Amino acid sequence: MKDDTTIRGLAHSETAHDSAIKHVTGRADYTDDLPEPQGLIHAYLGLSECAHGRITGMDFTDTLAHPGVLGVLTAADLPGVNDVSPNGKHDDPVFAQDHVLFWGQPVFAVVAESRDQARRAAQKAQIEYEALPFALDPIAARDAGHDYVTDPLTLRRGDARAAMATAPRRIKGRFGIGGQDHFYLEGQIAMAVPGEDEDVVINVSTQHPSEVQHMVAHVLDVPSHSVVVNVRRMGGGFGGKETQMNLFACVAAVAAKRWNRAVKIRPDRDDDMIATGKRHDFVVDYEVGFDDDGHILAVDGDWYARCGFSADLSGPVTDRALFHADNAYFYPDVELRSHPLRTHTVSNTAFRGFGGPQGVIVAERMIEEIAYALGRDPYEIRRKNLYRNGQLTPYHQPVEDQILPRIFQELETDCDYHARRQAVLDWNAKAGVIRKGIALTPVKFGISFTATWFNQAGSLIHVYSDGSISLNHGGTEMGQGLNTKVAQIVAEAFQCDISRIKITRTTTEKVPNTSATAASSGSDLNGMAALDAAEQIKARLIDFVAERWQAPRDEVRFIPGHIRAGGQDVPFDEVIAAAYMARIHLSAAGFYKTPKIHWDRATGRGRPFYYFAYGAAVSEVSVDTLTGEYVIDRTDVIHDVGRSLNPAIDKGQIEGAFVQGAGWLTCEELWWDDKGQLRTHAPSTYKIPLASDRPRVFNVKLADWSENAERTIKRSKAVGEPPFMLGISVFEAINMAVASIGDYREPARLDAPATPERVLMAVNRLRG
Incomplete structure (x- = not known):
């Protein structure tokens, strides 16, 4: 073998992605591309058509008579436990047994010689239900007296109620924050190959091979050493393959051992979206007290989450929402409460940012409220309230590596923020149909699993x-x-x-x-x-x-x-x-x-994060006030990745995260009908951002002067999740454009996502 005289290692860190050529030429092997063993058969899930009900009968006569069908698997056919919950609560069955708890819950699986035969046969099953009352959203679940899927969390520092009572100014509000489907290009898929004795090999698209191993072993009632899980690459995950793939791997493994043949399971996109969890929706009630200069004095808030029928990862997700409810701002007195509510919907799960975005955006909403109340630029209020080193977060971790003031200064200079904001104000003063908005928003994101043992x-x-x-x-x-x-x-x-x-x-x-490949770790x-x-x-x-x-x-x-x-x-x-x-x-x-980290959930105190990653973005938008449609005219980003391991890859991650974050807040909408059925379950009804939706001008810059103060690998910082929240700048800019209709006397108070319909309704409200 020969070596170049110049090493293409970290000293020359523009090394191309190892699979880049394979990706663009189609030569990259994903799970569905692997050579299929001789005798491979296929499984397909049968999903419930009832949001909440008692199963009163199951008839598989027509299913079993369908050509090529080998059999049907139900809960009674599982050798071990009927559970794939990742948290030990035993509340997430492979197959529903007596009750169904959401429309689309797996009830059985058909195994057949071909995928098409299994899929068509599954549609012939006759399942009868006794319908029961259901609640789909968190407020309806709260009002119906539903329990929590997991223990709630309270973060408290100081006396928020006393400080609120004495604050010169106070604002209360409610903010609806929508969920998001992962929409990975490669859907859920698993292929199980049986071996001798208790052995089985699973090839699966998963972010957490060890958890798949653990789940399959329990469902088969075998030791973990009998289960081998392989992953070469995934065609996207975003958190949707951290726990949600457990079901598919277990069904494939059970069928493989039952028929002693290799088994593959791959749902259609519709069934994938219906049967797997999303980003958590939240409804947040908040109150903020502040002074006449815009300094925040007290914050009080309740985060009501649509968790779905089981706990899944709702505990740590709702915890992290509270951890990031301050974003980059110091709250002198604060109390924050999570409400992880059980709803009759699919169990929501990990998604890029893991609850953090749903905390950060509330902080930005409060900043916006303060700015409009005082007639100030929200950026001015943001600067006033930034953390100073030594100040404590609501969970009592000191901020020790604050670099946002420098990022702010560099970004506002680079993109000429103040002149552009004045130009936007001048444009809107003409009262034309097209209104513009501009916003500069920061992010401070904690890096580490909050479950310490995963680090x-x-x-x-x-x-x-x-x-x-x-x-x-x-x-x-x-x-x-x-x-x-x-x-x-x-x-x-x-x-x-x-x-x-x-x-x-x-x-x-x-x-x-x-551990899972998650938490940007x-x-x-x-x-x-x-x-x-x-x-x-x-x-x-x-x-x-x-x-x-x-x-x-x-x-x-x-x-x-x-x-x-x-x-x-x-x-x-x-x-x-x-x-x-x-x-x-x-x-x-x-x-x-990871050293130094510790967390006591009972007291709400500790150091759950090893360090913080920082960044900021300025976005400018144009909104058509006759249709509610909008475009992102320009975005400028400066993001902190410490000493970058690979600037090309890191910039790609920042660009992708930004667009995905903007999509969450603008076009990606989940909608359930009055029967509890998810109706946005395909590309035809669920809109992800396209290449044409990206900013017309998109400038991304690394804070290349930054170096992680902690001893991370080469003093780098995580990059996967933090830039996702920079997309909030688009949402804030849209809010400004809409608020211009009322001459900025009040904020637009858009709920997320700010779809054209919501924008148009807000425009009409402000006109009225």
Whole structure:
């Protein structure tokens, strides 16, 4: 093997995504592209058509008579537990047994020779229900006396009620915040291959292979060592494959063992959207007290969440909503309460930002309310209330790395914010049909799993005798470039060309007990674990080289393509071959756990986050007041990723996150009818942002002067989730454009998403 004289590792961090060419040429293998074993059969789910009811009868006569059908699986056919809940609450069955709790809940699965046969046969089943009352939204659930799916949380610092009572000014409001479908390009899919004894191998599109292993083992009633879970890559996840894939993997595994044949399950897009969880909808009641200068004095709020029929991840999601209800602002006295309410809808789950966006946007709504009450630019109010280092968050973690003032200054200068805002005001003063808005909004986002035990990762590195390197870690690749970043870290550690490194599929056979690739922690955790493994092998090689080439140990150096010892630069290949002959162990398992973090949920105090990532965006929009339609004219972003591991990948993540965040707040709307059926369940009825919806001018810049104060991998910062919330700048800009109709006497108070219909109704309200 040959090495370039310039290492394409972290020193040259524009390394292309390892699968980029495969993606654009269609040669990347996803789960559905894997070679199908001989005798493969297919499963398909049968979904309920009742929002809440008692199952009074199930007739599969016509289903079983359909050509190619091998059988039907129900709850009675599961060897182990009928449960795929990720939290130990045992409230999320594989198949409904006596009751159905939402329209679209899986009741059975048909297994047939072909997917089309299984799908058509499932539609012939006759399920009878005794309908029961249901509640779909969180306020209706609260008023109906529904229980919580999990324990609520209260964050409290100071005395919010007393401070509110003495505040010179107070504002109360209610804010409806919509959910969002993940709309991953590759839908849910699993293929199970039975082995001897209790063994089964699952190829699945999942962000959490170890959880799939755990769930399949319990449903089959076998030990975890009998279940192997493999993931090469996903065609998108966004949190929708953190827990929601458990169901599909378990159904495939049960069918595979039952018929002793490989089984694949892949739902249609409609059924995928109906049967799997979304971003949590919230209704938030808030009150803010402030002074005549716009300083926030007190905040009180209730976050009512549509959690669905079971807990899933609603506990940590609603917790994180409260953790980010301050966004970038200091609340001197504050009390925040979550209400994770049970509703007769699909169980909502993780989604990029994991509840954080639903906290951040409320902070921005309160800032907007204060600004309009005082007749000020909201940006001025934002600057006044930014955290200063040493101040405590509502969960009593001190802010110690505040860099937003510098980001603000740089961004407002770069994009000429003040002149552009005045131009917007001048344009709107003409009272034309097209109204403009501009907004500058920040984000402060905490990085770490709030479930402390998830903040760990493992890796496995083999250096083969020819000098090639096999790299495996517990993270999963869903297009975000994690594998490329981790390979760069290993390449720099060995000072070898990245082409030497083979990034192997994620598998529970190599790295056990892994955490989900979520919470923006993929590079932080797996990068450090891989570095740990590389450093172990390097230490052995240094000892060997020092002895073999008679050099002081502290003078042995890894340099591009070579190891320097005693005045000699020995080629990497030669050192590795000699080390193998000398019986040096050239394999290592790495491990990392995040330091410093701790969290006591009972008291609402601790340090749940290792550090904060920061950013800010300015967005300008044009709104047609006759139709409610709008375009994003321009967006400027400065985002903090610390010392970037790969600027090209990081900028791509920021751009994608921004557009996805803007889509959540503008065009992506979930709608249930009066029977409890989700009607926005296909591309024809659910609108994700298109390429044409991106900002007409889109400038993204990294805060390349930033360096993580904590000892993260190469002093980088997470990038997956934080920039999602920069899309709030679009929502705020739309609000300004609409508020111009009433001469800015009051805010538009749009609920999210700000669809053209909602915009038009707000325009008409302000005109009235």
